[in-house]
Structure formats: structure tokens, C-alpha cells
Amino acid sequence: MEPLPPPDPAADETEPLRVWFRFLRLHRRVSAAIAGELRTLGLSIPQFDALSTLSEQEGLTQQDLAARLYVTKGNVSGLVDRLVEAGLVERRASPADRRSHALHLTPAGLSLAEAGIAVQAAYVRRTLGRLPERDVAELDRVVRAWRAAARDDEESRCPTPS
Amino acid sequence: MEPLPPPDPAADETEPLRVWFRFLRLHRRVSAAIAGELRTLGLSIPQFDALSTLSEQEGLTQQDLAARLYVTKGNVSGLVDRLVEAGLVERRASPADRRSHALHLTPAGLSLAEAGIAVQAAYVRRTLGRLPERDVAELDRVVRAWRAAARDDEESRCPTPS
DNA sequence: CCGGGATGGTTTCGATATAAACTATCTCGC
DNA sequence: GCGAGATAGTTTATATCGAAACCATCCCGG
Numbered sequence A, B: 001m002e003p004l005p006p007p008d009p010a011a012d013e014t015e016p017l018r019v020w021f022r023f024l025r026l027h028r029r030v031s032a033a034i035a036g037e038l039r040t041l042g043l044s045i046p047q048f049d050a051l052s053t054l055s056e057q058e059g060l061t062q063q064d065l066a067a068r069l070y071v072t073k074g075n076v077s078g079l080v081d082r083l084v085e086a087g088l089v090e091r092r093a094s095p096a097d098r099r100s101h102a103l104h105l106t107p108a109g110l111s112l113a114e115a116g117i118a119v120q121a122a123y124v125r126r127t128l129g130r131l132p133e134r135d136v137a138e139l140d141r142v143v144r145a146w147r148a149a150a151r152d153d154e155e156s157r158c159p160t161p162s
Numbered sequence C: 001c002c003g004g005g006a007t008g009g010t011t012t013c014g015a016t017a018t019a020a021a022c023t024a025t026c027t028c029g030c
Numbered sequence D: 001g002c003g004a005g006a007t008a009g010t011t012t013a014t015a016t017c018g019a020a021a022c023c024a025t026c027c028c029g030g
Helices: A016-039 A045-056 A062-069 A074-086 A106-130 A133-155 B016-040 B045-056 B061-068 B073-085 B106-128 B134-156
Strands: A089-091 A103-104 B087-093 B101-105
Touching: A016 A045, A016 A106, A016 B016, A016 B045, A016 B106, A045 A062, A045 A074, A045 A089, A045 B073, A062 A074, A062 A103, A089 B073, A089 B106, A103 A106, A106 A133, A106 B016, A106 B134, A133 B016, A133 B061, A133 B106, A133 B134, B016 B045, B016 B106, B045 B073, B045 B087, B045 B101, B045 B106, B061 B073, B061 B101, B073 B087, B101 B106, B106 B134
Parallel strands: none
Antiparallel strands: A089 A103, B087 B101
């Protein structure tokens, strides 16, 4: 049907857009695998992310948590509701500011967080960790470089040069 | 509380789990940037993914589309409803099987798909494409290797050797 | 002190997602 | 043919997400 300008037999397999597609598929695969393991603990990915963040730093406000999870405060509101309902998290009154809640893990929440961190780390170690150490370092290096390029792009678009 | 065997001052910055966290943050950043550009076209990421998939291969059934988007058929049901509502997609009766629908883009759907593909490709080219070609090739290589390791891991767990 | 703006949370609406139950249709073996 | 099981879509319930409107409280300048 289409002219298909150049026959382009093997195409440029490392054309950036194709690399992005592979990156996306890998993300889906790894996320799905980790989600499957967390599900055996009765946790979803967002719930685990919240617990794991709180296990590193307790007493966060919901805004703090929203910032660390890269989601809106409205979303955190419901997420925390369900974690409180499940007996994994407590909302404590904040002495300094009556508007905010200090979030704390219950003992059950802490042990679930630790179990989740362990299965996540185990999965990454037995897949990514199987590769030569040099490859892991290369991945890390290029991911950082891409991130820097993405940040530059954002800055060159929003006029926040101060 | 914990013994913390080695003091581990600077830690191993390329420890696989940390690399996975950076990978995740990069994914969020790039996805958010592309989502922002697609939003100016009035498209969400899932809607764009559906249009772009149909632009490569029209006449797919909803199951086909669900498989390509890595989502459930129940999800595609509502997604297609909204795209039909917006006049971007048509459900045509399938002659061979009265249960299934053949999905086709309308002219408006095709031109939106092409516009979306263009903004996505442009973003990737001006971020990832800024890096040395060798880095892009390295990223591609390691992503493929990780994917292969993830697949091996899945197979070593579900008994589908046959 | 007091009033206006900023900030922390909640709620609502709509989109996206899974799982599971359900309907309609197809297919295959007998 | 006919019935059992598979398959295509829909629907429902629940969780997750952003955006926006909203309330309570805080903070700061005058």
C-alpha cells in the first residue's frame, strides 16, 4: 500500500525512538514481575511505595509523602485512608501544625514494608544483578545522562532561568 | 537497631537496586514530559497508545489491542468507548466472527495519531538523541540484556519448559 | 490584631487499571 | 447436529491517578 521511501531493511535498530520503546517494555515487564511478588504479600505497588518510603523516614506529612511518590496530595489522601484501614499506618496529630498529620508505620506496617523491600531487592538482584557489573554501571551512567538531557529540555522550555 | 555489617560509607552507587530506582525516576520523568505534550493534542497516554497501535495495524480486535497495550480486555472496552465517542475510532462488524469488532481509525483519529507520534519522536530525539550514539547503543544493549534476564527468571519460576 | 494569601487535607469528577462474573458466539468432538 | 469448552466483549467492584474546588489553619504585613 505505502510507498515506504527507503526499503530500510534492517532499519536503524538503535534509533532513539526504538530504544525508548524497548525501555518502556522493560519497565512494564519488571514492574509487573515485582507487582506480582508484592501481591503475594497483599500489597499493591503504590501501597508498597508508601510503606517503603515511610520505613525510611517516619513522621512525614501527606504532602511530604506525595512529593516523594510523585503523586498529588489528593491521591495520597485515599491511599493513606486504605493503609490506615488495613492497620498498617497511623495518622498522628502534629503538635506544631493542626492542619497536618504525621504518618507512622504500625508494627505490622513496618514488617510488611521490610518484606516488600526484600522481595523487590531479590528480584532486581537476580535479573539486573546477573549482568556483568560493567553493564550495570553503563546502564546507570546512560540513565543519568538521559535524565540530565531531559532536565535540560524542561528548563529550556519553561522560563525559570531566574 | 540493626548491626549494619559494613559501615558502607559511600555505599555502592551502582548497586542494582539503586540503578532500578534511577531507572524508575527516569521513566516517570520522560513519561510525564511526553504526556504533557500529548495533552496539548487532547490525548492521554493510553489513548495515544491505542491510536498509535491502530495506525500501524488497522482492523485489530479489542483482544488484539489489549495484548499489544499490555492491558486487560475489560480496560480496552471503556478506552475504545471513549475513542469512539470522540470520533477517533470506529467499531466495525467482523464478517467472520459476530462476537468481535474490527477497530479502525477515522480520518481524525489517523491525523491525531500521526501528530502524537511526531511529538513523541521529537521529544525522544532532543533528549536521548542528544547523547553520543555510542551511549544510546549501550543503553539499548543493556536494556535488552536485562529483558533477557527477566525473561529467564520468569521461565525458571513458571513450569512451562516443555 | 486582623485580613489576605499560602499551605495541608479532603472531596468530587473523570480516566485508567485489574479481577471476576456474565452474555453471546464460535469450535470441536462425537 | 449438539453439547462442552473456548473465546470476544461487556459490566461491576475496587484501587489508583490528576485536576480542581473546597475547608481549616497558618503566617505575615500593616
